[in-house]
Amino acid sequence: MDQTPVLSLSQVSKAFGAVRAVREVSLELHPGEVHALAGENGAGKSTIVKILSGVHRPDSGRILLDGEPVEFAGPGDAQQAGVAVIYQEPTLFPDLSVMENIFMGRQPRSRFGIDRRAMRAAAADLFARLGVRLDPDQPARGLSIADQQLVEIAKALSRRARVLIMDEPTAALSGNEVARLFGVATTLREQGCALLFISHRLEEMFELCTRVTTLRDGAYVATDLIADITPDDLVRRMVGRELDALFPKQETAAGEVALKVGRLTREGVFTDVSFEVRRGEIVALAGLVGAGRSEVARAIFGIDRWDAGSVEVDGRRLRPASPTAAMAAGLALVPEDRRQQGLVMDLSIERNIGLAGLAAVRRGPLVSRAAERRRAADWAVRLRLKYARLADPVNVLSGGNQQKVVLAKWLARGPSVLIVDEPTRGIDVGTKAEVHRLLSELAGSGVAVLMISSELPEVLGMADRVLVMHEGRLAAELSRAEATEESVMAAATGRSAA
Amino acid sequence: MTATATAAETVRGRGGRRLVDRVARVRELGIVVALAALFGVTGAVNLSFLSYASLRDILLNSAIIALLAVGQTLVVITRNVDLSVSSVVGLAAFGGALVLADNPGVPIPVVIAGCVLLGAVCGAVNGLLVGVAKVPALVATLGTLYAFRGIDYAWAGGRQVNAADMPEGFLALGTSSVLGVPLLALVALVVLLVVGWMLRNLRSGRELYAIGSNPEAAVLAGIRVRRRIVAAFVANGALAGLAGVMWAARFGTVDATVATGKELDVIAAVVVGGVAIFGGSGTVYGAALGALLLSSITSALAVLRVDALAQTAINGALLIAAIVLDRVLALRVAAALRRRSREAPPPVPGPERGKAAASTATEPASRGEAE
Numbered sequence: 001m002d003q004t005p006v007l008s009l010s011q012v013s014k015a016f017g018a019v020r021a022v023r024e025v026s027l028e029l030h031p032g033e034v035h036a037l038a039g040e041n042g043a044g045k046s047t048i049v050k051i052l053s054g055v056h057r058p059d060s061g062r063i064l065l066d067g068e069p070v071e072f073a074g075p076g077d078a079q080q081a082g083v084a085v086i087y088q089e090p091t092l093f094p095d096l097s098v099m100e101n102i103f104m105g106r107q108p109r110s111r112f113g114i115d116r117r118a119m120r121a122a123a124a125d126l127f128a129r130l131g132v133r134l135d136p137d138q139p140a141r142g143l144s145i146a147d148q149q150l151v152e153i154a155k156a157l158s159r160r161a162r163v164l165i166m167d168e169p170t171a172a173l174s175g176n177e178v179a180r181l182f183g184v185a186t187t188l189r190e191q192g193c194a195l196l197f198i199s200h201r202l203e204e205m206f207e208l209c210t211r212v213t214t215l216r217d218g219a220y221v222a223t224d225l226i227a228d229i230t231p232d233d234l235v236r237r238m239v240g241r242e243l244d245a246l247f248p249k250q251e252t253a254a255g256e257v258a259l260k261v262g263r264l265t266r267e268g269v270f271t272d273v274s275f276e277v278r279r280g281e282i283v284a285l286a287g288l289v290g291a292g293r294s295e296v297a298r299a300i301f302g303i304d305r306w307d308a309g310s311v312e313v314d315g316r317r318l319r320p321a322s323p324t325a326a327m328a329a330g331l332a333l334v335p336e337d338r339r340q341q342g343l344v345m346d347l348s349i350e351r352n353i354g355l356a357g358l359a360a361v362r363r364g365p366l367v368s369r370a371a372e373r374r375r376a377a378d379w380a381v382r383l384r385l386k387y388a389r390l391a392d393p394v395n396v397l398s399g400g401n402q403q404k405v406v407l408a409k410w411l412a413r414g415p416s417v418l419i420v421d422e423p424t425r426g427i428d429v430g431t432k433a434e435v436h437r438l439l440s441e442l443a444g445s446g447v448a449v450l451m452i453s454s455e456l457p458e459v460l461g462m463a464d465r466v467l468v469m470h471e472g473r474l475a476a477e478l479s480r481a482e483a484t485e486e487s488v489m490a491a492a493t494g495r496s497a498a
Numbered sequence: 499m500t501a502t503a504t505a506a507e508t509v510r511g512r513g514g515r516r517l518v519d520r521v522a523r524v525r526e527l528g529i530v531v532a533l534a535a536l537f538g539v540t541g542a543v544n545l546s547f548l549s550y551a552s553l554r555d556i557l558l559n560s561a562i563i564a565l566l567a568v569g570q571t572l573v574v575i576t577r578n579v580d581l582s583v584s585s586v587v588g589l590a591a592f593g594g595a596l597v598l599a600d601n602p603g604v605p606i607p608v609v610i611a612g613c614v615l616l617g618a619v620c621g622a623v624n625g626l627l628v629g630v631a632k633v634p635a636l637v638a639t640l641g642t643l644y645a646f647r648g649i650d651y652a653w654a655g656g657r658q659v660n661a662a663d664m665p666e667g668f669l670a671l672g673t674s675s676v677l678g679v680p681l682l683a684l685v686a687l688v689v690l691l692v693v694g695w696m697l698r699n700l701r702s703g704r705e706l707y708a709i710g711s712n713p714e715a716a717v718l719a720g721i722r723v724r725r726r727i728v729a730a731f732v733a734n735g736a737l738a739g740l741a742g743v744m745w746a747a748r749f750g751t752v753d754a755t756v757a758t759g760k761e762l763d764v765i766a767a768v769v770v771g772g773v774a775i776f777g778g779s780g781t782v783y784g785a786a787l788g789a790l791l792l793s794s795i796t797s798a799l800a801v802l803r804v805d806a807l808a809q810t811a812i813n814g815a816l817l818i819a820a821i822v823l824d825r826v827l828a829l830r831v832a833a834a835l836r837r838r839s840r841e842a843p844p845p846v847p848g849p850e851r852g853k854a855a856a857s858t859a860t861e862p863a864s865r866g867e868a869e
Contacts, residue, residue: 055718076720091715093708095778104708104719105701113699142835268833 004067005030006194007052007083007163012061014047021047024061025220027213029163029194034185036205036226037198039215039238045198046088048215049167052196053085054078084161088168088198089289090148094141099123101140102155126154131180144471145290146173153181157188164188165196170204171289174493182208200456201489202231216240249440249462255279257315258448259331259417261300264309269295270472273309277417277448282439284463285452287492291469293452294336297419301333302326313417327356332415334406336422336452342406343394350376350390353408360412379408384434400431407438418442421452436462456485470494525772525827529787533794540798547801554675557683558748560793562587562741563760565686567767567785568693569737572730574768575697577710577777578628578635580731583738583764585646586620587757590742592654595752599663606668614739620646621735625728643761647754654754661750672747682744686786689737694782706730710777766813767792770820792816 005028014022022044029035039045050056051063054072062069065081072078078085092101099119100107108118123136132150134143140151149169156164166185170178185195185208197209205212206226214221214237221237259277264270270292277283285293299306305321312318313329326333335341343352354361354372361371376390383404387397394405403423410418423439424432439462443449453459459466466483468476468491476491541548566583573580590613597609620642627638661669674681697703705726709716716723746752771788773780792813799809 053718074720075718076722079720085718087718091712091718093711093715093778095711095774096704096707100704100708105705105721107701107704109701113695114701114704139835142832 003030005064006066007081008064009048009051009058010062010064012048012051012058012063014051014056014058020218022051022215022218023220025215025218026061027196027223029196031162031192031194032189033211034189034195034197034209036209036212037196037215038205038212038234039221043215043238044218045215046167047218049085049087049165049196049198052078052163052165053083079159082159082162083165084156084159084163085165086149086152086156086167086169088171090145090152092140092143092148092151095139097137097139098134098143098151099136101151102126102158106158122158123154126157129157130154130184132177145288146177149173150177153184157184161193163194163196165198167198168200169197170199170201178204202234205234206231214238249282249436249464250444252280252444254281254464255446258313259300259450260310260312260315261296262310262312264296264299264311265307266295266299266304267307268472269304270299270469273469273474275467275474275477277450279416279446279448280443281464282443282449282451282462284459284466285450285469286454286456286459286466286488287469287475289454291492292472293469294421296469297333297421297450297452300326301331301419303333327413330414330416332356332410332413332418334403334410334418334420334423336425338399338402338406342409343402345395346393348391349380349385349387349394349397349405352394352405353379353412356409357413375412376408379412383408383411383438398427398431400427400435403427403431403435407435411442415447417448417450419450419452422454423451424453424455424458456488459483459488460485468492525824526781526784526787528823529771529784529791533787533791536791536794536798540801544801547798550678552797552801554678554680556790556794556797558680559797560790561680561682561686562744562748563763563767563793564786564789565689565737565741565744566760566764567771567789568686568690568782569734569741570764570768571771571773571780571782571785572693572697572706573635573734574765574773574775575706575710575777575780576727576730577713578727578730579639579765579775580621580624580635580734581639581761581765582620582624582642582646583734583741584757584760585643585650586617586735586738587742587745587760588754589620589646589650589653590614590617590739591745591752591756592650592659592742592754594743595659595664595746596653596657598665598668598746599659602665606665606671609668610740610743613743614736617739617742618732618736621732621738622728624735625731628731629724629727647758650754656754658751658753659746664746664750668747669750672744672750682748685740685744689740690782690786693733697782702726702729707778710774711779763792764789766817770817772820772824774824788820 008026008028010026011024012022012026013020013024025044025048027035027037027048037045037048047056051058054075054077057072063072064070070081072081093104096104099122102123103119107114108122109115110118120136127134127136130150130153132147134147134150140148143151149171153169169181173181185197189195197205199205209226211223211225212229212234213223214234216238224233255278257276258279261276262274264273273296275283285296287293295304298304300311302318302321302323302325310317313326313331316329318329319325339345344355350373353376354367357375358367361368361375363371373390379385380387380390385404385408386401394402397405420439424435427435436458439449439451451459451462460483463483464480466478466488467474468478468488470492471494475494476487478487478491537548546552566587570580570583593616594609594613597604597612598606624639624642627633627642628635671681676684697706705716705721708719708721709723709726713723742756745756767789768780768785769775769788770791771780771784771786773785795813795816796809799812804812
């Protein structure tokens with residue numbers, strides 16, 4: 001491939017505060033190729049996407065368009081240059097119709113302003129090409145995640161882009177839709193479009209892509225021809241070591257039922273969810289984004305109310321919609337979004353650790369700073385927290401260490417049931433293994449662990465049992481032996497025979 | 499392409515459009531029904547409420563608030579708010595009146611244009627604070643509410659401009675009618691129709707909705723969010739300037755306290771009119787109807803001899819009722835949309851549907867209809 005790349009990055013770096021998200025990454029996108037970008041969560045893929053699409057400006061390094069250096073001052077510039085992006089999380093306008101979402105800012109016009117008839121026809125045409133049936137006049141609010149993703153794809157297609165970036169476009173799609181998307185991608189490639197494809201499903205990369213660039217912890221690892229490497233090679237490049245060593249769940253005998261969820265229903269969110277978690281067990285709750293997993297966790301912990309069903313902790317029924325009651329019963333919830341929900345970012349490490357257990361560190365009506373500090377210091381050692389001073393605000397810590405602070409906060413209460421939602425999202429590989437070791441030890445000491453995770457290797461490596469949710473229902477319960485990448489994904493996308 | 503569209507529409511139907519349109523219409527229809535009930539009941543108790551003079555009064559009273567509600571809607575749609583409008587009205591009213599009183603020779607159109615420009619400048623200050631300096635709109639415009647009023651006080655220095663000081667021709671604008679309809683109400687109506695058309699049919703208008711509906715997505719869609727927000731504030735300021743001149747023409751007596759506190763009436767009208775306070779939805783027609791309803795209630799309560807203090811409480815109750823109604827409607831719509839996508843799930847059920855859609859894409863429309 002000796003022609004000039006349409007779009008390329010040369011030695012690009014970007015830092016957010018102290019976190020160096022990408023370091024000296026180079027990437028070339030040629031017309032007529034589908035280029036895969038591989039790497040674990042937190043490897044910097046999304047940052048690369050945002051640099052290419054003009055959302056972030058690199059701190060150093062250059063972006064080249066047709067070999068000429070360019071600067072994207074904003075997403076508008078990148079779009080002008082012919083770059084279209086399908087983001088991982090749909091970015092729709094819920095109040096506007098599907099067709100307006102597709103054509104926002106580029107609506108067809110007649111002499112009398114926006115030509116809705118032409119816009120409707122164009123949207124219908126795009127949906128026909130994608131083989132989906134969506135009503136162009138339907139508001140985006142209320143669309144399923146898969147439909148939202150399809151609208152995103154239609155939006156990108158309508159731009160007739162020279163470069164199409166797809167950040168996990170298939171995560172919420174069923175097999176049929178994926179096949180159709182691949183068909184469209186192939187057509188675009190044949191028309192000379194350059195595609196950048198990100199997916200956590202290796203087989204998709206090998207099916208669709210011609211070359212692959214791998215990132216690890218924000219750094220460039222290698223660019224290979226897909227034909228030259230095997231999936232195992234690719235995993236080794238992504239992880240930097242053998243995968244099996246990563247998830248050390250010890251075998252423990254399962255004890256009594258600690259958490260029992262019976263036919264839990266929240267109207268329109270999840271339906272008839274029943275399961276048990278025993279002491280010493282790690283039960284994974286798998287499924288696609290938007291399947292209702294976090295919502296179930298929130299309801300169990302009393303943040304949202306439920307419409308029907310029951311939750312029992314150690315045999316006692318839990319009062320609905322009361323986090324206080326849930327905590328008193330021995331539940332702990334490490335939420336999905338640690339920056340927004342798990343931590344008070346400006347508060348010190350010790351105060352964050354103390355937050356959930358102020359009763360334990362009080363002296364009379366006041367909080368004892370000394371007791372708080374002792375407790376924080378104790379847990380910092382136990383979790384091998386890396387910090388300068390306990391009085392530092394948590395926002396100076398790396399993602400992995402922040403997650404340890406959240407864990408410490410809850411573990412300090414000595415919970416009997418620990419619910420962790422995406423415990424290793426966006427944290428580096430080393431700390432990830434430590435979090436896994438920690439969860440495993442906790443289970444070993446008799447805690448019942450319910451782990452929500454979107455990372456299949458994590459689910460498969462850690463869980464004694466895997467519950468799979470699909471569109472608000474439990475689609476499957478798989479034992480450790482039954483759970484494979486295929487069986488879990490099949491249930492999660494609603495393809496299972498059952 | 500057209501064939502495809504026809505086919506696809508025939509297959510799928512137009513449920514979505516109907517649903518959305520219906521809700522919007524229900525919302526505005528609700529106000530119309532409330533207005534009808536109000537006029538019916540009050541008219542039954544006291545027939546003079548329906549007299550020409552009374553109706554003309556109601557139109558005149560609501561014209562200025564309706565104009566301000568139209569402007570405010572532009573801002574609220576973008577998930578912002580402008581509390582400073584009443585101060586801008588005061589500033590423009592006093593400025594216009596003062597110029598006319600001191601220089602009777604200045605042509606009236608020039609004065610009107612000057613007031614609109616003054617309002618636009620005030621709006622630009624708000625717009626820059628909110629859109630560019632990223633000060634939350636609530637705080638920024640609360641600040642300018644005091645600042646603009648302060649400038650007004652300093653400028654007036656306790657002075658009051660009386661009707662006798664202003665040219666007849668100007669005061670006539672506040673009282674004259676065209677075909678029996680007060681001129682000020684006609685001005686408000688024309689502004690309403692023009693802004694309503696722009697919001698629906700111009701890209702920039704749709705972008706205001708997009709910004710309010712999902713600000714982050716608006717940035718990713720390449721919308722020039724800053725520019726649009728500044729423009730919304732400038733337009734709102736300009737309309738507030740126009741409202742200021744109208745105020746001076748209607749009431750004749752102008753001092754530095756003109757329109758104090760009216761910003762809350764305006765925001766109430768917008769909310770009663772079904773404009774979502776968190777942006778993204780609502781129409782100027784609703785907002786204007788909301789203004790008309792609130793003014794009518796005030797007039798009706800006076801006719802029904804309800805205590806003035808109770809009137810305020812009733813307005814408040816109405817506002818809360820409107821918000822509750824919006825919430826209930828929103829929940830209903832969400833449930834209906836979910837049900838629709840459950841009943842006819844487009845993506846999942848397999849190859850049959852996909853094939854059908856693919857064939858309509860290539861076959862003539864008649865074939866699509868046959869399926």
